[in-house]
Amino acid sequence: xxxxxxxxxxxxxxxxxxxxxxxxxxxxxxxxxxxxxxxxxxxxxxxxxxxxxxxxxxxxxxxxxxxxxxxxxxxxxxxxxxxxxxxxxxxxxxxxxxxxxxxxxxxxxxxxxxxxxxxxxxxxxxxxxxxxxxxxxxxxxxxxxxxxxxxxxxxxxxxxxxxxxxxxxxxxxxxxxxxxxxxxxxxxxxxxxxxxxxxxxxxxxxxxxxxxxxxxxxxxxxxxxxxxxxxxxxxxxxxxxxxxxxxxxxxxxxxxxxxxxxxxxxxxxxxxxxxxxxxxxxxxxxxxxxxxxxxxxxxxxxxxxxxxxxxxxxxxxxxxxxxxxxxxxxxxxxxxxxxxxxxxxxxxxxxxxxxxxxxxxxxxxxxxxxxxxxxxxxxxxxxxxxxxxxxxxxxxxxxxxxxxxxxxxxxxxxxxxxxxxxxxxxxxxxxxxxxxxxxxxxxxxxxxxxxxxxxxxxxxxxxxxxxxxxxxxxxxxx
Amino acid sequence: xxxxxxxxxxxxxxxxxxxxxxxxxxxxxxxxxxxxxxxxxxxxxxxxxxxxxxxxxxxxxxxxxxxxxxxxxxxxxxxxxxxxxxxxxxxxxxxxxxxxxxxxxxxxxxxxxxxxxxxxxxxxxxxxxxxxxxxxxxxxxxxxxxxxxxxxxxxxxxxxxxxxxxxxxxxxxxxxxxxxxxxxxxxxxxxxxxxxxxxxxxxxxxxxxxxxxxxxxxxxxxxxxxxxxxxxxxxxxxxxxxxxxxxxxxxxxxxxxxx
Numbered sequence: 001x002x003x004x005x006x007x008x009x010x011x012x013x014x015x016x017x018x019x020x021x022x023x024x025x026x027x028x029x030x031x032x033x034x035x036x037x038x039x040x041x042x043x044x045x046x047x048x049x050x051x052x053x054x055x056x057x058x059x060x061x062x063x064x065x066x067x068x069x070x071x072x073x074x075x076x077x078x079x080x081x082x083x084x085x086x087x088x089x090x091x092x093x094x095x096x097x098x099x100x101x102x103x104x105x106x107x108x109x110x111x112x113x114x115x116x117x118x119x120x121x122x123x124x125x126x127x128x129x130x131x132x133x134x135x136x137x138x139x140x141x142x143x144x145x146x147x148x149x150x151x152x153x154x155x156x157x158x159x160x161x162x163x164x165x166x167x168x169x170x171x172x173x174x175x176x177x178x179x180x181x182x183x184x185x186x187x188x189x190x191x192x193x194x195x196x197x198x199x200x201x202x203x204x205x206x207x208x209x210x211x212x213x214x215x216x217x218x219x220x221x222x223x224x225x226x227x228x229x230x231x232x233x234x235x236x237x238x239x240x241x242x243x244x245x246x247x248x249x250x251x252x253x254x255x256x257x258x259x260x261x262x263x264x265x266x267x268x269x270x271x272x273x274x275x276x277x278x279x280x281x282x283x284x285x286x287x288x289x290x291x292x293x294x295x296x297x298x299x300x301x302x303x304x305x306x307x308x309x310x311x312x313x314x315x316x317x318x319x320x321x322x323x324x325x326x327x328x329x330x331x332x333x334x335x336x337x338x339x340x341x342x343x344x345x346x347x348x349x350x351x352x353x354x355x356x357x358x359x360x361x362x363x364x365x366x367x368x369x370x371x372x373x374x375x376x377x378x379x380x381x382x383x384x385x386x387x388x389x390x391x392x393x394x395x396x397x398x399x400x401x402x403x404x405x406x407x408x409x410x411x412x413x414x415x416x417x418x419x420x421x422x423x424x425x426x427x428x429x430x431x432x433x434x435x436x437x438x439x440x441x442x443x444x445x446x447x448x449x450x451x452x453x454x455x456x457x458x459x460x461x462x463x464x465x466x467x468x469x470x471x472x473x474x475x476x477x478x
Numbered sequence: 479x480x481x482x483x484x485x486x487x488x489x490x491x492x493x494x495x496x497x498x499x500x501x502x503x504x505x506x507x508x509x510x511x512x513x514x515x516x517x518x519x520x521x522x523x524x525x526x527x528x529x530x531x532x533x534x535x536x537x538x539x540x541x542x543x544x545x546x547x548x549x550x551x552x553x554x555x556x557x558x559x560x561x562x563x564x565x566x567x568x569x570x571x572x573x574x575x576x577x578x579x580x581x582x583x584x585x586x587x588x589x590x591x592x593x594x595x596x597x598x599x600x601x602x603x604x605x606x607x608x609x610x611x612x613x614x615x616x617x618x619x620x621x622x623x624x625x626x627x628x629x630x631x632x633x634x635x636x637x638x639x640x641x642x643x644x645x646x647x648x649x650x651x652x653x654x655x656x657x658x659x660x661x662x663x664x665x666x667x668x669x670x671x672x673x674x675x676x677x678x679x680x681x682x683x684x685x686x687x688x689x690x691x692x693x694x695x696x697x698x699x700x701x702x703x704x705x706x707x708x709x710x711x712x713x714x715x716x717x718x719x720x721x722x723x724x725x726x727x728x729x730x731x732x733x734x735x736x737x
Contacts, residue, residue, distance in 0.1 A: 241668060282662050306672060313668070320669040327550045327666045327674075330490060330511050334665075 001040070002030040002076070013054055013064070013071050017120070017347065018440055019356035020062035025052070028071040034152065034160065034225045040072055041223065041469075042158030050472040051156075053219035055127030056099070058120035060361070061438025063131065063218050063474050074126050077225055078102075085110050090231045091149060096126025096224050112231040115141035117265075119340045126224045131436035132199040132216035136265040136339070137295070139394035141232075143197060143434070145215045152226035153214050155179070156465035161222065168210035175210055186213070186463050189456035191449045194430040196363040197395045200437055201445050201475060202457050213460070218436050219471035221464045237298040238264065239305045240332050242324040243313055244274075244288035251290035252373055254316040255393040259366070261308060263296040266394030273342045273390045281338065285322050292393065293339055295332075342390055346401050355404045358413035360420050361441075363397035364429035375423050376400055379416055385409060397433045421447060437475045445475065479532035479630075480589045481523040483556065484579055484610065485516040487540050487547040488600040496708050512547045515595025517663040518656045523593050524555040525661065526628065533557040535586060539567060539578055545679050552674040553666035560586075564683040569696030572601070576609025578694055581687040583614060590630065592653040596621055607655035618653040619646050623660050 004010050005027045014023035031037045044051045050069025057064060064071075077095035083106055084090050090112045094103065100114075101121040107114050116128055118135040127133070129151070134143035150164040159180035168177045173188040189204040202221075203212045214222060245251040251268060258266050269277070269291045278284035284291075298305050306325075313323060326332040350357035364372045380387045380400070391399040400420060404410040421431050421444045431437075431444035446454055454476045461468065461478065468478045489508045497504050512520070523534040536551040538544050539562040548559035562582050570578065583589060592611070597604035604620070611618035623643060624636040630650065637644040638657050666674075684694055692698055718725045 242665075283664050303675060306668070306675070310668065310672070320672075321667050323668040324665040325553070325668045325671045327553050327671060328511070328546070329509055331665065 001032055001036045004028040004030070010071070012057070013073065014066065016057045016059040016062060016064050018060050018062040018065070018438065019350070020065045020438075020440055023065040023067060025066040025069065025071045028054070028073055030073045030076050032076045034077070034154065037072065037077070037154045037223055037225050038158040038160055040070075040158075041154055041156060044070065044469055045157050045467055048467050049469060051223075051469050052471060053126075053130070053223050055096075055124040055130070056120070056122055058118075058123040059127060059131065059438060060359070060435040061131075061432070062440045063436055063438035063471070064127075065439060067439075067473055069469070069472065072223060073097075074124060074223070074225070077126075080106050081226075083107070083110055083112070083231075085112055085231075089233055091228055092231055093226065093228045094125060095226050096124060096129075098125045099123070100125065100128065107231055108234070111234050113234040114229065114231055115147065116144055119343050125227065125229070129215055129224050129227055130218050131434070132203075134197060134199075134392075134395075134434040136267055136392060138197065138434075139259075139266055139392060140262060140264045140297075143199070145203070145212060147230040148211055148215050148227055149230050150228035151211055151214055151224060153222035154225050155222045156467065156470050160225075163211050163214070164228075165209055165211045170206070170208050170210075172206050173204065175208075175213065177210060184463055186460055187456070188213075188460065189449070189453055191453040191456070194363075194428060194448070195365055196428075196430050197392075197397050197433040198363070198430045199434050200430050200432040200441075200448055201453070202460060204456075216436065218438060218474045220461055220474050221470065223470070235264070235297040237302070238295050238326075238332060239298050239302060239309070240293070240295040240326045240335050241309065242291055242293050242335060242338070243318050244285050244322050245290045245292070245316070245318060246287060248290045248373075248377065250316045250318075251292055252370055252393070254312065254318070255292060256366075256369075257312055257315070258292070258294060259394055261296065261312065263294045263394070265293070265295045266392070267293040267339060268390060268393035268398060269293070269342065270389040272386075272388045276342060276345055276388065277338060280341065283324075288322075293335060342388070343399070343401075346388055346403065350403055353403060353405065355406065355410050357401050357403050358410070358417050359399055359401045360417060361397075361399060361432045361435040362420060362424040362429055363395060363433035364424055364427045366396045368427040368429065369393070369396040371427055372396070372423065372429070373398070376420065379419060383412060383416060385413060385416070392433075395433070396429075439473050442476055479526055479530040479591070479628075481526050481532070481534045482583055482586060482589045482592045483516070483519045483523040483534060483536045483551070484592065484594045484606070485520065485536055485538045485547055485551060486513045486595075486598045486600075486606075487511070487538060487544040488513045488598055491599050498708075510543065510546065512550055513595055513598045513600075515597060515599065515656070515658065517595070518658055518660050519593040519595050520551050520554055520556060521661045521663040522625065522654075522656055523591075524664070526591065526625070527555075527557070530628070532590075535560065535589075537562060537579065537582055537586075539563070539570075539575060539582075542681075548679050549674040549677065550666060552677050553670035554664055555667070555670055559677065559679045561679050561681045562687070563681050564685075566684045566689075566691065566695050569699060570694055571699035571701035572603050572605035572609055573700055574694050574698040576606045577613050577698070578684070578687065578689060579606065580610045580613030581689055582682060583610065585682070585687055590650050591628070591633070592616075592651070594653065594655045596655045596657050604655070607653060611653040614653075616651050616653060617648050618655070619648055620655045622654040622656045625654070625660075
């Protein structure tokens with residue numbers, strides 16, 4: 001086990017992509033085996049020392065930023081233990097610190113496919129599970145949760161729990177199970193989760209699987225050390241395109257119709273994103289007011305796929321001359337690079353400006369998306385703030401990123417962010433669709449589930465982590 | 479205006495690995511792309527057509543699968559494509575290749591400008607473009623970074639130099655090799671891709687081109703590849719540490735020793 005105390009070395013563990021400041025820790029421990037994770041936790045639990053679990057630091061909500069106690073980094077738990085292909089699909093057993101890009105490469109070699117495709121390819125698998133991350137292709141494939149077949153979790157007292165999906169199920173909202181000779185009885189929260197893509201708070205449903213409680217718990221119920229993930233067959237070929245629209249409304253209507261075509265992803269970019277991209281890529285049409293990037297699997301012939309999209313694009317007044325399509329893997333990669341360039345550049349701009357970007361991660365029920373989009377547009381125009389709207393329009397899940405230039409604007413952005421959250425809730429949406437709550441969105445979670453819901457979550461936590469040492473300050477205050 | 483663009487299909491060099499035992503390229507699983515420098519030639523050809531009318535014909539010498547590169551060129555906006563393919567061409571060096579391409583252009587007959595990328599990313603010779611113009615006995619300008627003016631009879635272009643550029647006036651028909659500063663290649667469009675899918679690409683053989691068989695393939699190539707090897711990696715440098723005076727003294731004495 002590695003232990004780091006040098007302030008210059010541990011500095012990098014005090015931050016993530018959220019810009020949350022003020023993190024501090026007495027030391028960073030880096031276990032190299034699952035047994036070491038267990039012994040660290042056992043000791044911390046006995047001494048009541050808070051433990052913050054650290055993934056790769058790509059989180060957007062401050063989940064890994066510690067405020068006291070120790071940091072437990074999963075970076076050395078990086079083995080892909082088994083990867084197996086069946087006639088259809090396969091599975092992988094791997095440790096929490098495996099990088100998404102390494103997992104993808106390992107799958108590629110076996111002609112298998114891991115569906116999660118985030119901007120941050122250097123994220124850890126453990127982090128993706130702990131936040132139920134999703135990314136662009138979740139439109140077709142769904143979020144991380146669906147692929148977690150099993151999980152090995154170290155609980156706060158150091159005991160190790162090996163769970164297979166289907167083995168422990170709740171009766172209604174009561175989950176009972178035994179581990180390391182102890183009996184646990186968990187009263188699951190009674191709330192109803194929003195009917196959207198969601199990673200806000202604990203998963204709670206009648207008759208749910210125990211595995212699902214640990215997916216999206218953000219390091220508050222246990223340390224995910226290993227997982228078995230389901231893999232699918234690699235899509236044979238992918239057709240991808242960037243379509244440019246003369247107004248936003250046509251892009252929104254196109255996105256709505258596109259859902260029926262069931263592509264892998266449907267991603268939206270507003271005019272400000274296009275201006276940003278246009279600074280680097282002069283082929284972006286000047287007249288475009290919005291764009292949609294989509295990827296579709298070629299299951300039969302490419303001609304059939306192209307004909308389908310040609311019809312849809314023409315219906316919404318899109319020039320086929322101005323629609324970029326990938327001719328091969330190389331152009332497809334260029335498209336993905338353009339797609340990822342936008343959020344990356346925004347984060348860079350925020351870092352340079354010295355004021356954190358204020359962003360949203362809201363999803364609404366699909367039929368309410370247009371209301372939400374119009375609300376964004378009107379509020380942003382009225383407030384004259386520098387902003388970018390982009391993301392997973394297929395899932396009715398767009399990210400609004402506001403870049404304040406000074407303190408006054410920053411406060412304006414924060415107020416607007418709260419207005420957006422309230423609007424999402426009024427439409428039956430969620431407060432976090434994929435980033436998780438972490439430390440920066442706890443207020444929003446309270447708006448979603450109320451005091452009662454938060455207290456129910458705390459009760460769940462107390463059952464598994466009676467001394468409340470894990471992920472302190474994440475999801476809710478204890 | 480009729481523009482002929484010559485392109486080459488090359489392995490994507492960002493993916494190429496070397497077999498450490500044989501020192502040769504491992505081509506398995508490496509995707510084929512249009513030589514990146516040729517993309518600028520394609521774009522410039524399309525821009526000339528957009529400005530002056532006429533057509534862009536793209537040609538490539540290579541194996542049958544090089545038709546994918548030609549289809550990509552059509553998807554970007556080229557009008558016609560011809561694949562020059564024959565087992566007899568195998569092993570052609572830059573001299574033989576430029577001979578074959580010039581024979582194809584002779585067969586095309588009416589053209590005003592030939593555009594090539596400045597060099598191919600696999601061979602890096604930059605010889606085929608100039609070779610074609612020599613075989614055709616037409617003037618050429620290499621490293622063109624801008625076509626300032628062009629008419630049926632002449633053109634004025636900027637030729638990139640190490641420091642600054644030359645302005646050259648040249649009669650047409652002529653050949654230009656272009657550098658990346660000339661433009662920003664467009665992406666394939668859906669309309670273009672649909673056209674490319676339907677396009678029938680004619681294949682021209684050595685016989686179709688009336689090639690002199692002594693001038694093509696390995697036998698027609700004066701170049702011999704004697705050895706291919708991977709250069710030994712350079713040793714890492716040393717970072718001098720200490721206060722400024724110490725570093726400067728050390729650096730000066732090391733430089734003296736080198737001399």
